[in-house]
Amino acid sequence: MKNIILTNEEIIHKTKRISYQILETFVDEKEVVIAGIANSGYTFAQKISEELSKISDLKVVLCEVKINKQNPKDNITTSLQTSEYENKALVLVDDVLNSGATLIYGVKHFLDVPLSKFKTAVLIDRNHKKYPVKADFKGISLSTSLQEHIQVVFEKDNSYAYLS
Template structure:
């Protein structure tokens, strides 16, 4: 059971953040016919699917979803994507994760996409913590949060609900 005072974002707030991020993505890509939303395996991909659904509701932009498989424990291992390079080459791409902690996962994801010519590259996260090890930033973020190093942000998505809390 999650203590009430540990909740950072409840389901309603998360849905509001998803909608706001989708609008921001639309605003920065309004002249595009297609964008690629690339979610990092796990919660990042779940979050990217939710953003893609809203983006398709509010715009005429075709959204291509891509799952980015990164071994978070060993990020130097090869990174794979669920779509081929030709499907995202020379297109705007948004790399999505649920929480930006130290920046390790996001920076290795960025490194992977730097090897391919893209039209535009942005990042999006639900929760941006301020303990970065790498100089990486989220272009679109739901909430920025200053926490202690010992605290961890946990996001849980299920079919109907989502919650973000501090542990």
Template sequence: MNNRILTHEQIEHIAKRIAYQIYETNVDEKEIVIAGINGGGLQFAKKIATILGKITDANIVLCKVDMDKSNPLKSGVQTSIPEADYKNKSIVLVDDVLNSGTTLIYGTHHFLKTPIKQLKTAVLVNRNHKKYPIKADFKGISLSTSLNEHIKVVFEGKNNAVYLEE
């Protein structure tokens, strides 16, 4: 059974709210790196980056973060921009769903190998099943779900939605 928990309009509103929160946290920055984890995280990061570009004069750099989500330790983490482009910068690591925290913790670890100004995290849905000490600094919604339930995020043009699948 699928239950829609976020509509397209709600996702748009959340992206706008998070973009403003990121702006407030980085109001004096000349450049902000929005690093989206490939998949839903990258799609959500693109939305946030677009909105940020309209509300700040800071240069917004979109970075794709690639890893094997099932085994990030083995695959490692790659970014679409070189280390020099995010060194000493403010970075926001974005994912669609924070479940166990595995993806965010490995993404965070990758960026922390380089001197940076600050690192924040943003997620659309926070599920509260963390096995790592990582939190979302900016979050759309928090859901208390069972481990049997699955969150499905769909980014399809004007039909974006989040579903709870049982």
């Protein structure tokens, strides 16, 4: 039995709200890079990018960030060259902020590059951080036990998040 915590409709609503928050934060920018952490974080970043393109004139550039979640100290790669996001506004996106390890190593990777503005966004913040990292934009904050796991499933017309 899956304990659904976000329905497809709620994910759509939260994606729109985060997109508007990003737009308000980056109102002075002409371009914003939405960098999603593979796999589900990148899917969520695609949804945010689509929404931002609908509601604004911002040039939205999508970037996939590959982090080894079992060993986040491993080399991090991105689908864009460093020069393509240098001195630009960037939002690092993941689906679930759990311990904070993946997000903080992602943040560290982008700190080596000068950016005009840098924010983070997650669909679900679990409030279990081991690292001092926060999400600037979040769909939902949820206090869960360490034994519980949150899965986000992105399907074409039926995305949802559940607790197991």
